[in-house]
Amino acid sequence: MNYFSLNHKAPTVNFEEATVNGIAPDKGLYFPESLIPLDKLMLETIEFMSNEQIAYEVIRQFVNKSIPKKELRKIIAETLNFDFPLVKLDERTYSLELFHGPTMAFKDVGARFMARCLGYFNRNKKDQKIRVLVATSGDTGGAVAHGFLGVEGVEVIILYPSGKVSEIQEKQLTTLGQNITALEVDGTFDDCQAMVKQAFLDEELSTLNLTSANSINVARWLPQMFYYFFAYKELKPLHKKLVFSVPSGNFGNICAGMLAKSLGLPIEFFVAATNLNDTVPQFLKTGTYSAKPSTATISNAMDVGDPSNFVRIQQLYSNDTEALKETFTSFSFSDDETKKAMKEIYTKTNYITDPHGAVGYLGWQKIKEEFPDALGIFLETAHPVKFLETVEETLSTKIAIPQQIKELVINNKQSIKIKNYDELKLFLKK
């Protein structure tokens, strides 16, 4: 399978080239040229497969000949060496916990997969350094830092918005050292993302071998499909329709779920639940896509005003918004609603959600009456401890701090402050 640019002005490329380029030379996101539906028998017998087997079957057409079978299986095994539990909260509501990886957010899967793919592609080019640029609103940075730490021939530069990530998120992306550098940007996540995209187009930086580790990179984006298959595997014996509510910021995760559906995974409906950054809910209401500066919220990793992956979602539905609305909707929720939901879940079930998961829960609550026969799965995308202050204050309770976080917070932050693109460029040229 090859990938084409959604701006249609760049050559098609294979998986290796798409991963190494990150973004196409015409600034478009790469998108698969063809999608081969999965074998029906595989979906019918999924409950007898291991997560690793499922992931291999799902991803192999996308990787194609770029990585040999044996190596791909190894990469998957190393990527998925933790659990993805599905927790039942009531008769119809489940939380799919995606935070059991090393940095306690769902980004670990994509970051670990991509780091290993890049390591493989770079195996014989140790003298040719690849520079991975990544913009983060909180979680991608930590996951990428951890996933790429010590990978030979790869240098990682993380841009994050100063003062707009939680203390634990900041420590995760600023304390590792080695081949990881954190740039603290005086601006929003969208400013960071725009600078990263600008750097890719900058002729003067073209010798630097820049790539991206945001979900714009297919190797970061595609493995996010796995979660939906894992949940289906667990719930299949119940013979119910499934609705997924996905807390959304850059829309990479939900877009991966929708791609899984287009491969044949029987998902009834998707809700993209956002915080006050409501570019997509507004688009569905008005028909006009109008990116706006992001607003700071308690679900900070979703503070995105111009979600990169929405163009991929539109492409999946051939840019037909009416067709898209048959399987997809999007709602926005305020911080007060999010806190109220966290309290409600805790009071009713004793379950603690982080603010992002709570936004996902709200998305399911809003739509559940329309799907009386369905089960709702909201994605719990980060561990509550990553938002310690907000969670403890909202629930008036203390949460246990995992050992890995205790060890993390005593480390010293190391970051370089930058104000604008010129300063980023200067840094990269050094």
Ligand SMILES: Cc1ncc(COP(=O)(O)O)c(C=O)c1O
């Ligand atoms: C905890 C958490 N939830 C949700 C999101 C939103 O995911 P996406 O950007 O794929 O929409 C992010 C960041 O992306 C996140 O870190």
Ligand SMILES: N[C@@H](CCOP(=O)(O)O)C(=O)O
């Ligand atoms: N929420 C993200 C923002 C970037 O999203 P990505 O999936 O495109 O990397 C974050 O936590 O950094």
